[in-house]
Amino acid sequence: MLSRLGTAAVIAVALLVIACGGEEERVDDTGTTLSVVTSTTIVEDLVKQVGGDRVSTTSIVPLNADVHTFHVTPSDITRAAESDLLVIVGSSLSVVEEQLAESAGGAVLELTHDMDLRPFPEVLAHDDHDDHDEHEHEDEHEHEDEQEHDDAHEHEDEGMHEDEDDHGAPALLGRLLVADGVAAHLSVIDLSTDDVDSGAFEIAAPNATVYSSPTHRYGIVIARGPDAGDDRIHIFDGGVFYVPHGDHYDLVTGPVSRHALEIAEEWPVHFVNSHGWTTIFADTNGHVILINEQDLVSSTGDYEPIVIEAGFQHGAALVIADDHVILSTNNPACTEFIPGTWECLPLGVEVRTFDNEVVYDAASHSCTNLHGEAHNAHGAVFGCWEGVLFVHAHDGHYEHEVIPYPPEVGEEGEFALGQYYGHHHSDNFFAPATLFPDGQCCALGGVWLVDVVNGEMREVFPGPSAAAAFSSDGETFYMLAADGVLRAFDSHDGELIGTMQLVDPFEMVFGRPSPAIIVVGEWLYAADPNSGHVLGVHLTHMEIEEEWHVGGAPSSLAFVGVIADAHDDHDEHEHEDEHEHEDEHEDEHEHEDEHGHHGHA
The missing domain is CATH 2.130.10.10 (YVTN repeat-like/Quinoprotein amine dehydrogenase)
Known part of the structure; x- marks a missing residue:
């Protein structure tokens, strides 16, 4: 993937182009900000660091949610359509990003455009456990109940x-x-x-x-x-x-x-x-x-x-x-x-x-x-x-x-x-x-x-x-x-x-x-x-x-x-929000009552 610095540079250029592309009134001395919608909170964080107080950001997929299992809502589509810029990871990361890109009313920035990406299983299986362990300990203060596992x-x-x-x-x-x-x-x-x-x-x-x-x-x-x-x-x-x-x-x-x-x-x-x-x-x-x-x-x-x-x-x-x-x-x-x-x-x-x-x-x-x-x-x-x-x-x-x-x-x-x-x-x-x-x-x-x-x-x-x-x-x-x-x-x-x-x-x-x-x-x-x-x-x-x-x-x-999902990018959520799901219906083990509405005994 792009380095953090490289990604920030791409975002900075995109913001500059939009701000100067015939719509200077969006970013003028009155303090008006650019409306930027991002697919994930990670991308949103980068946009905030680059744009500062000149951008107003919204992430569609919330913190800790899985972009592969998240379902967009009509209000999400509306946010993308009304934004000045949509920033996504790209490379068919998820159905979510594809749906947002299709509905975008402004510019769309795909961070991985024209990049040669490594397959996900190869990256996941790479022998970098020591580095991962460091990440776990750094995050320990945020996940106290989750970080007690050396293995x-x-x-x-x-x-x-x-x-x-x-x-x-x-x-x-x-x-x-x-x-x-x-x-x-x-x-x-x-x-x-x-x-x-x-x-x-x-x-x-x-x-x-x-x-x-x-x-x-x-x-x-x-x-x-x-x-x-x-x-x-x-x-x-x-x-x-x-x-x-x-x-x-x-x-x-x-x-x-x-x-x-x-x-x-x-x-x-x-x-x-x-x-x-x-x-x-x-x-x-x-x-x-x-x-x-x-x-x-x-x-x-x-x-x-x-x-x-x-x-x-x-x-x-x-x-x-x-x-x-x-x-x-x-x-x-x-x-x-x-x-x-x-x-x-x-x-x-x-x-x-x-x-x-x-x-x-x-x-x-x-x-x-x-x-x-x-x-x-x-x-x-x-x-x-x-x-x-x-x-x-x-x-x-x-x-x-x-x-x-x-x-x-x-x-x-x-x-x-x-x-x-x-x-x-x-x-x-x-x-x-x-x-x-x-x-x-x-x-x-x-x-x-x-x-x-x-x-x-x-x-x-x-x-x-x-x-x-x-x-x-x-x-x-x-x-x-x-x-x-x-x-x-x-x-x-x-x-x-x-x-x-x-x-x-x-x-x-x-x-x-x-x-x-x-x-x-x-x-x-x-x-x-x-x-x-x-x-x-x-x-x-x-x-x-x-x-x-x-x-x-x-x-x-x-x-x-x-x-x-190591081979394609199909949304795997079953209930959602089934989105998913599965089991989003009535308790299957609710017994029949006298009026006959039933689950499964």
Whole structure:
């Protein structure tokens, strides 16, 4: 790469050209500054050093976030379009930079233009461990809880080489956190060494659900105990992450550790990652809990989430824009949360600021018996008795519409889509159906594709889904049914494009753990409670190529770590903000209640 001095010189020339290029009024004696947008904070730091008080800078990818897994938002595109100068690393570093460059309204400076770059694996594997160790110690004051590992770069090198040769797939540097269906503990699988630490951490309750934070730095465990006061939200630091240092990033590899933040909330259920935030809806008190991953990284153990009061309800919420959260509106008839009661299902949604100011309430009574939520680049969807509520931004304002269920599903109240899967790069949502024959609860229906662009929906598979996930690029939707077969559907049209026998056939029984799946890069991982194993499927070949014996009844899992894409620059985020993700839908292990809205038992 360019030296720091060389890079600074390039930036200085670009700023001078723009300032003198016929628009002198931008940098004149009145102190007007140039508006500069950068792709990363490292580039922003260089621009600040060169431009000083003559530039106003904004970095799109925040500190400690991974440019390869970050998703731009409409407001990011607007910033790039309105800036005087966009400064990026270039050389196809990421989809983020390509999107910003396409939307730039001013000049674009690509720092690595016409440069002969070394391949990433070669640089990462270079024998410069002593230099890296110095970086770690220099950063120790900023990452006190992360710098206790003398062997961090030894693990970095081993993990990179091990995964690098595996079918040309992006290297996964990290761990799988695995919850058990019958025991109150969390197990850890190290993907670099294949070591399995069964029952490594105690958690509040068995049959917990594990999720990744937006960039996979943390594992977030939602554990609901048998008695009031037992429920907890645990956070675990995955121990593998990048830290910025000057003009590059260092990879830190340490053990998985329990974060100091632990949240006691009753009946936490719905979990969504979006726009760098994790949103958890806790039903009993109607609390919307907002956790910002980057703020959590920079905190010293005293981090306090934002909590918004939504009223008693079995609700839903997600961050729909950089400073807006969309949340369900409670039914005034619900004066105390009682699971399984119709009165405690919401009536619609509204958009609020993080300061709890309502900015859009036209949809607050548009969705009878609301249940389930997801989002993609177009907007957010919620399940209703009448159809699918779709909320989206248009010309800076929010709009909503209800996409009605097709006539063939029966009368209102006989059919509902109450759980959704979305991906930032997929136009369509997928949703398992719940049926109410003769008005009675409940039977599991097939899987439906919801096309919000055209306002349509159709069934793509007639049988129930036990677990599901999008591919990392959003092109494929994977679904596991009770016959143990993993099915792959084209996310554009819902056509079946592949199958494989993933696990033995099983019963979907209320209260009994069932398999769970996640997708990370080019791998699908499955927790199988019936065998006690966790499986790794390479999706290019649809074959099981890894298998770990965890013991017990593994029933939920999440990846923590980084995805080092050594061969291309595809965005590997699965939830985002799925962006990613994967697991950005309702808790898959929420049990059926009396009104039949369900997850997977």
